[in-house]
Each structure stands twice: as structure tokens, then as C-alpha cells.
Amino acid sequence: MAEATPISISTLDVQKIANLYQIMDDINQSFARIQNDVGERVAEILKNVIRATIGDPGLDENICSLIIRTIRTLTHQADLSPAERQLGVVRGALTYISMLLPVHPSILDYFQLHLDDLREFFGISE
Numbered sequence: 001m002a003e004a005t006p007i008s009i010s011t012l013d014v015q016k017i018a019n020l021y022q023i024m025d026d027i028n029q030s031f032a033r034i035q036n037d038v039g040e041r042v043a044e045i046l047k048n049v050i051r052a053t054i055g056d057p058g059l060d061e062n063i064c065s066l067i068i069r070t071i072r073t074l075t076h077q078a079d080l081s082p083a084e085r086q087l088g089v090v091r092g093a094l095t096y097i098s099m100l101l102p103v104h105p106s107i108l109d110y111f112q113l114h115l116d117d118l119r120e121f122f123g124i125s126e
Contacts, residue, residue, distance in 0.1 A: 017061070017064060017068055023072050026072050026076070029079075030072075030075035030076055030078060033079050034078060034079065041117060042078055042118060043078075045111075045114045045118065046075060050071055052104075052107045053067045053068060054068065059104055063100050070093045070097050071093075073089065073093050074090065074118075077090050077093075090122045091124055094118060098112065
């Protein structure tokens with residue numbers, strides 16, 4: 001099994017989010033511990049949302065920060081064993097991201113396209 005590759009900070013606008021280095025370090029540590037194919041897919045989905053969110057110059061900095069911090073929560077939950085995951089936290093995070101993304105339809109479309117994959121990984125139903 002391949003290991004999830006970390007997100008490179010050098011390609012991101014680090015001025016957009018306070019403490020981005022620490023947040024991305026937390027996210028990358030969680031990605032590094034996901035050691036199965038399904039986890040790899042989830043990591044790629046979340047990395048793509050992160051890149052698109054930070055890379056969008058028109059996205060409000062507060063919304064961008066909230067999305068990235070919420071993804072950090074999801075990656076922390078993904079890093080836990082299924083028995084240890086707090087499914088209410090996961091459901092809330094997925095819903096919260098969906099609520100924040102309508103300001104950027106292409107990121108929202110991508111996120112919603114993969115929402116079932118995320119739900120399946122975390123073991124939650126709609």
C-alpha cells in the first residue's frame with residue numbers, strides 16, 4: 001500500500017490562513033498514518049479541496065480558514081480507528097464544509113461528487 005503524499009506548503013498562499021504551517025503539519029501527519037487504499041482516496045479528495053480552497057484568490061480568507069480547519073478535524077478523525085471516530089463530529093464537519101462552499105461552485109461540485117466516498121470511509125449514512 002502506498003502512503004499518502006503530504007501537501008507541499010510552498011505551493012500554497014501561506015498569508016491567507018493564520019498558522020497554516022501548523023495546520024498543514026497536523027493534516028499531513030494524519031495523511032501519513034492512513035495506510036490503506038480507501039484512506040489514500042480520502043486523502044486525495046481532501047487534498048484537492050485544500051488546494052482549490054487556498055488557491056482561489058476570490059475566496060474570503062475567513063471562509064478559507066474555516067474550511068481548512070474543518071478538514072483538519074476530518075483528517076484527525078480519519079486517522080483514528082473506526083471504533084474511536086466521533087461520527088457526530090464527522091457528520092457536522094461534512095455538513096459545515098458543504099455550507100461554506102456555495103460561494104465557490106466548482107469546489108462545492110467536486111466535494112459533493114466525492115461526498116459519498118467520504119461518508120463510506122467514515123462509516124456514516126446520509
